[in-house]
Amino acid sequence: MIQISHLRKTYDNGLEVLRDVNATIGRGEVISIIGPSGTGKSTFLRCLNLLESPTGGSIIVDGQDLLSKQTDVPRLRRKMGMVFQSFNLFNHLSVMDNLCIGPVKLLGKSRKQAEARAMELLEMVGLAEKAHAMPSQLSGGQKQRVAIARCLTMNPEIILFDEPTSALDPTMVSEVLGVIRTLAKQGMTMVIVTHEMHFAREVSTRIFYMDQGVVYEEGTPEQIFDHPQHERTRVFINRIRNYHYVIRSPRYDLYQLQGGMALFCTRYYLSEHIQHQVQLLAEEVLQVIPLDKGEVDLALRYSEECHTISLELLMPPGIVTVWKSPQFAPDALSLSIIQGLCDNIIESVDDTPEGPRVRLIFNLKQNEQ
Amino acid sequence: MKNIGKILLLLCLLTACGTKEDEHLSVYRNMDDLNGKKVAILTGCFQEEILEKQYPEVEVLRIDNAADMVQALVTKRCEAIVLDDYMVNYHSHSAKGIVPLEEPFVVAEMGVCFAKGPDTQLLDMFNAFLRQIKADGTYDEMYDRWMYHAHEAEMPHIPLSTDGKPLRVATCSTAPPLDFVKNGKLVGLEVEIITRFASSIGRPIIWSDMNFSSIIPAIVRGTHDIVVAGINITPQRQESVNFSDPHILCHTLVAVRQENAVGYALGAIDRVDATSFYDKVKDSIQRNIIDEDRYLMIWGGLKLTAMIALLACLFGTLFGGVICWMRMSRHTPLRRVASFYINLMRGTPVLVLLMIMFYVVFAGTSVDAVVVSIITFSMNFSAYVSEMFRSSIRSIDKGQTEAGIALGFTPARTFIHIVMPQAFKHVLPVYKGELISLVKMTSVVGYIAVQDLTKVSDIIRSRTFDALFPLIMVAILYFILSWIFAAILDFIGKKVG
Amino acid sequence: MEVNILEQNNEKIVAIKGRMDTITSTDLEVKVSKVWAEPGITLVFDCTGLEYISSSGLRVILSAQKQVSAHGGKMIVRHLSPEVYNVIELTGFAKILTIE
Numbered sequence: 001m002i003q004i005s006h007l008r009k010t011y012d013n014g015l016e017v018l019r020d021v022n023a024t025i026g027r028g029e030v031i032s033i034i035g036p037s038g039t040g041k042s043t044f045l046r047c048l049n050l051l052e053s054p055t056g057g058s059i060i061v062d063g064q065d066l067l068s069k070q071t072d073v074p075r076l077r078r079k080m081g082m083v084f085q086s087f088n089l090f091n092h093l094s095v096m097d098n099l100c101i102g103p104v105k106l107l108g109k110s111r112k113q114a115e116a117r118a119m120e121l122l123e124m125v126g127l128a129e130k131a132h133a134m135p136s137q138l139s140g141g142q143k144q145r146v147a148i149a150r151c152l153t154m155n156p157e158i159i160l161f162d163e164p165t166s167a168l169d170p171t172m173v174s175e176v177l178g179v180i181r182t183l184a185k186q187g188m189t190m191v192i193v194t195h196e197m198h199f200a201r202e203v204s205t206r207i208f209y210m211d212q213g214v215v216y217e218e219g220t221p222e223q224i225f226d227h228p229q230h231e232r233t234r235v236f237i238n239r240i241r242n243y244h245y246v247i248r249s250p251r252y253d254l255y256q257l258q259g260g261m262a263l264f265c266t267r268y269y270l271s272e273h274i275q276h277q278v279q280l281l282a283e284e285v286l287q288v289i290p291l292d293k294g295e296v297d298l299a300l301r302y303s304e305e306c307h308t309i310s311l312e313l314l315m316p317p318g319i320v321t322v323w324k325s326p327q328f329a330p331d332a333l334s335l336s337i338i339q340g341l342c343d344n345i346i347e348s349v350d351d352t353p354e355g356p357r358v359r360l361i362f363n364l365k366q367n368e369q
Numbered sequence: 370m371k372n373i374g375k376i377l378l379l380l381c382l383l384t385a386c387g388t389k390e391d392e393h394l395s396v397y398r399n400m401d402d403l404n405g406k407k408v409a410i411l412t413g414c415f416q417e418e419i420l421e422k423q424y425p426e427v428e429v430l431r432i433d434n435a436a437d438m439v440q441a442l443v444t445k446r447c448e449a450i451v452l453d454d455y456m457v458n459y460h461s462h463s464a465k466g467i468v469p470l471e472e473p474f475v476v477a478e479m480g481v482c483f484a485k486g487p488d489t490q491l492l493d494m495f496n497a498f499l500r501q502i503k504a505d506g507t508y509d510e511m512y513d514r515w516m517y518h519a520h521e522a523e524m525p526h527i528p529l530s531t532d533g534k535p536l537r538v539a540t541c542s543t544a545p546p547l548d549f550v551k552n553g554k555l556v557g558l559e560v561e562i563i564t565r566f567a568s569s570i571g572r573p574i575i576w577s578d579m580n581f582s583s584i585i586p587a588i589v590r591g592t593h594d595i596v597v598a599g600i601n602i603t604p605q606r607q608e609s610v611n612f613s614d615p616h617i618l619c620h621t622l623v624a625v626r627q628e629n630a631v632g633y634a635l636g637a638i639d640r641v642d643a644t645s646f647y648d649k650v651k652d653s654i655q656r657n658i659i660d661e662d663r664y665l666m667i668w669g670g671l672k673l674t675a676m677i678a679l680l681a682c683l684f685g686t687l688f689g690g691v692i693c694w695m696r697m698s699r700h701t702p703l704r705r706v707a708s709f710y711i712n713l714m715r716g717t718p719v720l721v722l723l724m725i726m727f728y729v730v731f732a733g734t735s736v737d738a739v740v741v742s743i744i745t746f747s748m749n750f751s752a753y754v755s756e757m758f759r760s761s762i763r764s765i766d767k768g769q770t771e772a773g774i775a776l777g778f779t780p781a782r783t784f785i786h787i788v789m790p791q792a793f794k795h796v797l798p799v800y801k802g803e804l805i806s807l808v809k810m811t812s813v814v815g816y817i818a819v820q821d822l823t824k825v826s827d828i829i830r831s832r833t834f835d836a837l838f839p840l841i842m843v844a845i846l847y848f849i850l851s852w853i854f855a856a857i858l859d860f861i862g863k864k865v866g
Numbered sequence: 867m868e869v870n871i872l873e874q875n876n877e878k879i880v881a882i883k884g885r886m887d888t889i890t891s892t893d894l895e896v897k898v899s900k901v902w903a904e905p906g907i908t909l910v911f912d913c914t915g916l917e918y919i920s921s922s923g924l925r926v927i928l929s930a931q932k933q934v935s936a937h938g939g940k941m942i943v944r945h946l947s948p949e950v951y952n953v954i955e956l957t958g959f960a961k962i963l964t965i966e
Contacts, residue, residue: 051771078777088772092791102776105786147772154776254889276918276949283887283920333921333928333957340956 001027001158001189002048007057009043017043019213021057025158025191030184032200033193034224035210036236041193042085044210045160048191049080078106081151081159085166087143089135095122095146096131102154114153121149125179141172145179159183161192170266177203197240198268201225209233242312243300250291257282261300268302274309274364281311281341281362284334293318311362317349341365397449397625399472400424406448408623409438413582415603416451416621419475433580434543435460436831442467442626444836453599454620455516459545460834461624468630469622476620477603480612481563482588482596489611491594496614498566507565512617515558519546524556527564535573538563539588539818541581541598543831547617548598550578550828552661559597562616577738577818578828583724585609590732653838657829670825671846673739677821678808678854680743685750685807692755697762707755714752720813722749727817742814746807753803761795762788790865797862804858805851812847822846868915869897877908883915886923895926902930907939914945919953931963942966 002025009018017040025031033041046052048059050066050073059066061076090098099118103109109117122128125145135143144164151159161180165173177199183190184203194200200207200221207224209217217224217233228234243264245257258279265275278300289296294316301310338345346361397403400423409430410417420429430447432438438450439460449470452460457469483492502508514522540548540560548557555576567574579587581598588596589609601619602612658664695707714722723745731741765788773783815824826839833839867890868883878901886894902909909930927943934941944966946954954960 049775051775074774074777074779077775080775082772082775084768084772084775086766086768088766088768090769090772090787090791092794101786105782106777150776254887273949279918280920280953287888287921331921333924336957337921337953 001025001062003058003060004048005058007044007047007059008055009040009047009052010055017213018047018054021210021213021215023208023215023218025189027157027189028187029205030188030190030203031192031206031208032204033191033208033210034195034197034200034236035208035216039210040213041210042162045082045162045191045193048160049077049082051082078102078154079157081154081156083144083147083151083159083161083164085163087135087140087147087167089138089143089147089150091135093135094131095127095133095135095138098135098146098150099153102150107154118149118153121152122146124152124182125149126175139172140168141175144168144172144176148176148179148183158189158191161190161194163193163195165194165196195240196267197225209236211236241301245298247286247291247296247298252286252291254283257298264300264302270302270309277341277364278309278311281338281364284337284341285311285313285360285362287334288331288338289313289315308366309364311364313360313362314350314352314357315360317356317358338362395448395629396631397470397629398631399470400427400474400623403427403449403623407446409441409447409450411435411438411452411581413585415477415601415606416475418605420451433582434541434827434831435545436543436827436834437836439467439834440830440836442624445626448629449623449625451621451623454622455546455617456544456599457622457624458516459519466627467624468627469624470630472623474621474623476618477601478615479599479617479619480602480615481559482585482600482606482610482612484588484591484594485609485611492611492613494570495566495595498569499562499614499616502562502565508562511558511561515546515561519557522546522556524554524561524564527561527568529564529568529573530571531573533572535575536563536567536595537575537577537593538595538597539577539579539584539593540596541584542578542828543581544599545831549832550666551832553663553666558617559599563595563597578820578824579818580816583728583816586728590728592728592732653835656833657835657838657842660833663829666820666825666828667822667842667846670820670822671850673820674808674811674822674847675850677739677742677746677811677814677819678804678850681746681750681811682804682807682854684743684747686754688747689751689754689758692751693758693762696755696759711752711756714749715756719745719749719810720816723813723817738814738817738819741817742811742819746811749810750803750807754800757796757799757803758792761792761799764795765791793865794862797858801855801858804854808851808854809847867893869894871897871901877910878904879910879912881912881914885918886916886926887918887920888922891920891922891926894923895929898926898930899933902933902939903937905937905939907934907937909934909939909941911941911943912945913943913947913950916947916950919950921957924954924957924959927963928959940964 004021004023004025007018007021008016010016021040021044033044035041043052047054054067057067061079064071064076066073066076089095090101093101096115096118099121100111100114103114103117104111119128119131122131125148127142127145127149130138130142130146135146138146148159148164164180165176168176173196177196180190180192180199181203192200192204202221204221206218207221208215209224209228211232217228217230219229223229224233225237228237243260245260247257261278261282262275265278282298282300286296286298297314299312299314301312302308341362341364343363343365346359346363348359348361350357350359395402404424404426405428407428407430408420408424409432410420412431412433417429417431420427430441432441435452435456438452441447442450443466450467451474454469454473457467461467461469481495483489483495499508502511540555542548542550542555544557546557547559548555550556555578564574577587577593584596584598585600585606587593596610599617599619600606600612602615606612658667692707692710695703696711698704698707723742726745727738727741769787769791770780770783773787774780778786811821812823814821815827820828822843826843829839830836867886868881870881872879872881880894880898882894884890898909901907911927911930931941942964946965951960951965954963954965
């Protein structure tokens, strides 16, 4: 349906965002674009409907060259819906008018036809009762659902989602993802730029991992998430699946650490009880380990397959001898809490480019509550 | 409306209370007694220079017309006024309590002004005409009628030719009994002389009523053929214009308040005002609105003010839209031009712009002063509204445009359907304020001889010597006009929103 | 964390709200140490608003218990949330403290 070859985009200030993007998007595909921020994911998406004009390359949509002068771009855009991070509902129009303006003014439908279709779509996204509300009266999640419905009024053949949940309160993410999921089931062709890895994995037929201005690696969700081929992809996947924190001194920021852990837990829909336990575990472990002997890398890992959570610490070897030595009497209270929280504690020595490092893995008990 | 009534009442009461009697009254016998005092003089008149040179210690107060000078004297803003005898005569009849000092300030001759240049045909014809009416007694009859009985005097009917090249005559109608407005018509000694002259040479007349200070420039710029406004013949003026033979001999006098004059004794003059407040207001209405059908003149002025404001608003808004588009254009030259225009318009006082347009840009053309006013205010308004438009368009989130374009609208249609309706709501309150200030700003068009509401009040004041009532009346009319304009805008806002 | 100490029916009530961790428990220790040595005191920890406790917080409570007992007083811990109770249980001190 869409063939993209050698797409380039350089901004006026000389910043090269897209270097050489090649991709094809087939009918009925759901493609998630993931990758670190600043690697041109959104720019790539916005080039697909020419909200950004590419510096070079070609985009062929159903055999029509999007970049040719003869192409009626506004007409072509009607086939490509776009959902924005900031919703961009027309603020001066009611929900109903937001949904009718396209069909009435662009497709030449009667107001009555447009309203009937709009009502259908509002029902689909669960907002029929808000038909006469103004955008300012809606929550973020509701706005985004209306924006999706507005896209659908034009009967698009493909919908581009530009980080549709990034501006939302965590509690509202799922209602929007739910609607996108429904569209995926109906066979809508979609390209989604997202940071919701869990969702991307579940809903996509293919994943594009973008980095350094190119589609660095592409493949099925399993290929990308479980067996990434390239080093950069691996590092990225690893980073997003774990929560990392580096502790540099005994006066580390406990609240930042615990806050980050809480966010990680909500992202994976982990219960508050588990969140409480990982926070406690981290605090206790960091109490019994002297932190003035060098940097300690802390990682919180969650395995979706076996639903196990572990806290991993990577540290200079000197520290561990202290931890194990009989002279060092770790605080009995902390130790009993750690032991109470964990199934087992595994210790190993890793060879890293910076020399040998000791790895401590605390596997959290899963039988609680 | 109740509130307006209250304010009006309060203002009337304030003036009705009058000013307190001074404990120690100075007595002025001649100009030397006025050293260090404030003396009012007509802006641009030749006596100004004499006053400054001979009495350097006098504090000079420059005022634009005779009626305001009399008013300034009566309200104690100055101690004396320097004014021509016929005006003092005329005014001491209407405004009680001013008397001239015995010693005249200066004696001078007045002449009719013609354009300077080698072509003196019109001037020669006028001089011949003047000699003739002086010889046959017509002049003496007119002189007697206007100079000594101005309040009863009527203009005789003088038939004028309807075809032929019209004589363009500029005057200043605030100089009774030479040139003034009575029953809505321009009358006076000079007006009659010129009318008779035009009749004798078989040409129609187009009169322009201007401020005294801008009257000489009018003939210098060639917008007029003849200027009459009780102008004294001075060597300075002779450098710019050609004077006719003297047509009036004028004694310039110094007038003071009666209580400062020699021989004044407290209680000698009836100063007690026994009339009630109600009667005073009734009398004011009678004198300022009903007498001589002045309401027609007021209505005319109101219509003119409303028309200038409305058309300036209309054209200014359209042109402002264009300027805004240029200012936001991608092309640097267009942006530069628009930016320069906006800065120029905003940095120039509108009165100065108006004068430049009238005396420089449109000088020598037959473009009507009203049209010049509309053009000037449109230009001024457009600069302000274009910036308003720009900031309100800027205030609309870029995402709105992007969403419109992504939906399939062209950029132009996105602007019309999405951006403009939202910008409209933003701009409306500021726009309303600007429109109201435009209505009030038009009050300066009197400077280029447009008889708008303010000018009408000047004319009425110069006749009735009631400073307060015409000003309050005009203030209320401006207020109502602004209020109507704002209401119309609110109505449009509701319709569109 | 928020600590309020008030007197009610001859009981010193220490109301604790929020998170009691390494950083905040020192504050609690300073406040409670002013009262725990009063002879024959009845010290009550009201934990209604307590969301989180780590070993540091627990240590303060245990020190208080020690001091109060030494001066012939009585100490009670009230209104523990399941999460907080769970931590106390892990350490084996649930039996030592008087928990209501």
